[in-house]
Amino acid sequence: xxxxxxxxxxxxxxxxxxxPAPATLAAVMEAERTIGFPLTPLLRRLYLEVANGxxxxxxxxxxxxxxxxxxxxxxxxxxxxxxxxxxxxxPAGLVxxxxxxxxxxxxxxFRDPVGPMWCNHEGEIWPQGINLAEWLVEAMAGRLTVxxxxxxEPAH
Numbered sequence: 135x136x137x138x139x140x141x142x143x144x145x146x147x148x149x150x151x152x153x154p155a156p157a158t159l160a161a162v163m164e165a166e167r168t169i170g171f172p173l174t175p176l177l178r179r180l181y182l183e184v185a186n187g188x189x190x191x192x193x194x195x196x197x198x199x200x201x202x203x204x205x206x207x208x209x210x211x212x213x214x215x216x217x218x219x220x221x222x223x224x225p226a227g228l229v230x231x232x233x234x235x236x237x238x239x240x241x242x243x244f245r246d247p248v249g250p251m252w253c254n255h256e257g258e259i260w261p262q263g264i265n266l267a268e269w270l271v272e273a274m275a276g277r278l279t280v281x282x283x284x285x286x287e288p289a290h
Contacts, residue, residue, distance in 0.1 A: 136265070136267035136268060136271065137175075137176045137179075137267045139267065139271055140176060140180075140266070140267040140268075140270040140271050141176075141179065141180060141183070141184065143270065143271055143274045143275075144180055144184045144185060144189045144270065144274070145184055147185075147189050147274065148184050148185050148189070152188070153184070153185035153187075153188045153189055153194075153202070154185055154186045154187060154188050154197060154200075154201050154202050155185070155186060156181065156182055156183055156184060156185060156186055157181040157182055157186035157197060157198050157199075157200065157201055158200070159182065161181075161186070161198040161199040161200055161201070161209075162178060162181055162182060162198055164198070164199060164211065165198040165199065165209065165210060165211040168211035168214065168215060169210075169211055169214050169227075169229060169244060170226065170227075171226075171227045171229075171244035171245060172244065173244065174242060174244060174246075174247055174248070174249035174266055175247055176249060176266055176267055177242065177249065177266060181197065181198055181201070185197075185201075185202075186198060186200060186201025186202060187201040187202030187203075187204075187209075187210075188201070188202030189270070189274070190231075190232060190269070190270050190273045190274060191232055191234070191240075191273040191278065193205075193232075193233075194232075195210075195231040195232045196209055196210040196213060196230075196231055196232070197209055197210070198210060198211060199211070204232065204233055205233050207233075210229055210230070210231055213229075213230050214229050214230065223257060223259060224241065224254060224259055225259075227243060227244045227245035228241040228242070228243055228244070228245075228252050228254075228259070229241055229242050229243075229244050230254070234280040234283060235280065236255075236280075237254075237255060237256055238253065238254075238255045238280055238283060238284065239253065239254040239255070240252070240253060240262070240269065240283065241253070241254060241259075242266050248265045248266070249265050249266030249267070250262075250264075250265055250266075251263075251264050251265060251266060251268075251269045253283050253284075255284065262283065
């Protein structure tokens with residue numbers, strides 16, 4: 135099962151001691167209220183059982199309150215509220231979790247429990263064709279890069 139593979143990969147990274155402690159249930163529930171959608175089961179499990187963000191691609195995904203920040207953002211609920219998309223083109227429930235730089239964001243679709251991944255770049259948004267578990271495994275193995283993300287962008 136891909137979710138278990140993703141959890142194992144994050145647990146191995148956490149064992150190295152470079153990830154924050156797991157999130158509190160209160161912080162997870164607060165994020166869900168703020169976002170208006172439940173976290174995907176995998177992301178909820180990772181935050182509560184393994185680490186409050188900091189895993190995945192090199193700088194690590196955002197955590198919930200009290201977890202791993204990224205760039206100017208302290209947690210994913212704050213980012214979702216204030217967001218990197220002033221155009222309002224990102225549908226409700228697509229939650230930015232990782233900033234690749236150069237206005238390239240990976241987002242998780244909280245509307246689907248599997249957590250399909252999307253990309254937002256310069257006002258364009260498109261599905262990445264993988265789910266959160268696959269995305270995490272590929273990112274932690276070094277096979278998911280900003281270039282592979284942009285290669286998935288549909289032709290105009």
